[in-house]
Amino acid sequence: MPELPEVETIANGVHQRVVGARITSVWTSGKPQTFKTPPAALEAALSDSTILEVKRVGKTIVMRVRPESAGDAAPLDFLIHLGMTGRLVVATPDVPPPPHTHAVLSLADGREVRFVDPRRFGRLSLAAGTYTGPGAEPTTIGEQEFIALFRGRKLAIKAALLHQSLLHGVGNIYADESLFRAGIRPTRPAGRLTRAELLRLREALRAVLARAIQLGGSSVSDYVDAEGMRGYFQIEHAVYGRGGQPCKTCGTPVKKIVVGGRGTHYCPQCQR
DNA sequence: CGTCCCACCTGATTGC
DNA sequence: TGCAATCAGGTGGGAC
Structure with missing residues (x-):
């Protein structure tokens, strides 16, 4: 969830x-x-x-x-x-x-x-001791460290974003949303992205996560916070859960495919 | 090791 | 209406 x-x-x-x-x-x-x-x-x-x-x-x-x-x-x-x-x-x-x-x-x-x-x-x-998690924090990771995570990797960038020992905390919604905002197709091999694309992705990820935190997260079905309140970021989803609907930027129907066994949403026009 | 795929569960929704 | 199939925000382990 x-x-x-x-x-x-x-x-x-x-x-x-x-x-x-x-x-x-x-x-x-x-x-x-x-x-x-x-x-x-x-x-x-x-x-x-x-x-x-x-x-x-x-x-x-x-x-x-x-x-x-x-x-x-x-x-x-x-x-x-x-x-x-x-x-x-x-x-x-x-x-x-x-x-x-x-x-x-x-x-x-x-x-x-x-x-x-x-x-x-x-x-x-x-x-056992102080818990630090399996990977890097996407909200604070630096540019060089971010770029280095994907070097030489053949798996799809979408799958790489979901890999918790690289970046921890990113899941299916925010992988799709950040790739849309960075204009990158989820199926691209992670190691083939240019330096400029990776820098765009890092910024998109930070922006999407910050905005979602501001709105209390995404309530897709039954997610509620400690007080039983729903989040509101789902209203701003550009692609997640919008398969077949028009892209909010260009009107092209949003595609839904499967990448790494997970439902994956993207705009074939805006994301190359 | 890197990558892929499926099993692990229940419940809501979709489709016949 | 009723029941079966399908899908879901995540991981971890086995296979290759």
């Missing part, structure tokens, strides 16, 4: 609500697929800890906690990956937990942080 702008919106919203709160106990559904760290270990590590910070790294929500019990215990990173349908919501116990709730952190003030995930593609785990 969520890509960088959606994950950032959720992380910021949860941070505002729970920073400084103390986790008193943890409940888990025990569904094995959801837990990269065994549920019992998660419950033990997070119970009686204080939430120092909630932030985004790539598409992962990082909840940094300090264990209370063991005096000078080092802070710990609790990682929440939302997969396609995951949600992280702050609620009060009088609101019944929705179906597919897989983890609940009970806070000392009575509120709960709930992880809900119908398709169970999401993952919960503890990081």
Whole structure:
């Protein structure tokens, strides 16, 4: 479900609500697929800890906690990956937990942080040290570093943008939207793009992500932030989800194809 | 190692 | 209306 702008919106919203709160106990559904760290270990590590910070790294929500019990215990990173349908919501116990709730952190003030995930593609785990993610941050990466990511690569630029060990945080929507804004066809081999095209792509990506964060992300079906609010960037989508409809720039029908197994949208006129 | 493709799940929508 | 097929914002592992 969520890509960088959606994950950032959720992380910021949860941070505002729970920073400084103390986790008193943890409940888990025990569904094995959801837990990269065994549920019992998660419950033990997070119970009686204080939430120092909630932030985004790539598409992962990082909840940094300090264990209370063991005096000078080092802070710990609790990682929440939302997969396609995951949600992280702050609620009060009088609101019944929705179906597919897989983890609940009970806070000392009575509120709960709930992880809900119908398709169970999401993952919960503890990081060994400070989590830095698998790749580079698309919002802050420099020009030379960006260009170097794609050198010599034969895969389609669209597929390369989705490769999290290169750039983390970019998903299907923002790959398509940034390629449109840069005027680059998604099927082009990544290593064949010119320096000028890659610089355009870097700028397009930064602009698209910044604008999407500003609008609270894209709500394509059921994505909501920590407060249950929808995002509004989908209104500004130029190509994603617009197959067959006229290009907003030139009127040519937007094409929908499959690249790297993912639905891919582009304008055959504007993107070369 | 780089790349491709499919499995992993549930639910909403489309099509017959 | 009813039921089956198709599709979905993501990853990770196996095959080549």
